[in-house]
Amino acid sequence: xxxxxxxxxxxxxxxxxxxxxxxxxxxxxxxxxxxxxxxxxxxxxxxxxxxxxxxxxxxxxxxxxxxxxxxxxxxxxxxxxxxxxxxxxxxxxxxxxxxxxxxxxxxxxxxxxxxxxxxxxxxxxxxxxxxxxxxxxxxxxxxxxxxxxxxxxxxxxxxxxxxxxxxxxxxxxxxxxxx
Numbered sequence: 001x002x003x004x005x006x007x008x009x010x011x012x013x014x015x016x017x018x019x020x021x022x023x024x025x026x027x028x029x030x031x032x033x034x035x036x037x038x039x040x041x042x043x044x045x046x047x048x049x050x051x052x053x054x055x056x057x058x059x060x061x062x063x064x065x066x067x068x069x070x071x072x073x074x075x076x077x078x079x080x081x082x083x084x085x086x087x088x089x090x091x092x093x094x095x096x097x098x099x100x101x102x103x104x105x106x107x108x109x110x111x112x113x114x115x116x117x118x119x120x121x122x123x124x125x126x127x128x129x130x131x132x133x134x135x136x137x138x139x140x141x142x143x144x145x146x147x148x149x150x151x152x153x154x155x156x157x158x159x160x161x162x163x164x165x166x167x168x169x170x171x172x173x174x175x176x177x178x179x
Contacts, residue, residue: 038073040071045060045168046174051175064126064128065087065127067127078151085120086120088109088115139178140175145169145174
């Protein structure tokens with residue numbers, strides 16, 4: 001009798017594990033991370049983008065991601081799906097190292113030199129990051145542009161990833177000199 005009871009419990013437990021992300025059972029969305037990865041060229045801008053700057057000149061590093069978009073093949077509203085007020089940009093930190101940064105939109109992720117927060121703007125329904133960079137470091141800059149934006153709604157589902165680059169790149173590089 002006890003053996004049959006243990007078998008029933010084991011089968012029930014295994015059934016729950018196998019249906020872990022089944023929306024009809026637990027109300028969660030079916031996870032499709034492959035369908036939530038998009039490549040969208042040139043979402044990031046550096047203005048003005050020149051080959052030579054003078055020490056102390058300022059550039060603006062800017063990224064805007066519309067919450068409502070079709071980057072993933074079908075229309076999606078990232079804010080509505082994830083409820084996130086912040087997305088993350090993971091980027092090459094060379095532009096920011098040893099230069100003065102003033103954040104006009106967004107912020108730096110605490111504890112990370114190359115992660116930045118894109119704040120959701122309810123008025124224009126955009127995730128925004130804008131940084132004024134005062135170029136203090138003299139020398140050659142060769143920035144590899146292979147940037148990723150993460151929207152992590154829950155640990156299991158509602159995740160969106162966008163791979164992008166800086167507009168004006170040549171062979172995935174932004175090159176300039178500060179004199």
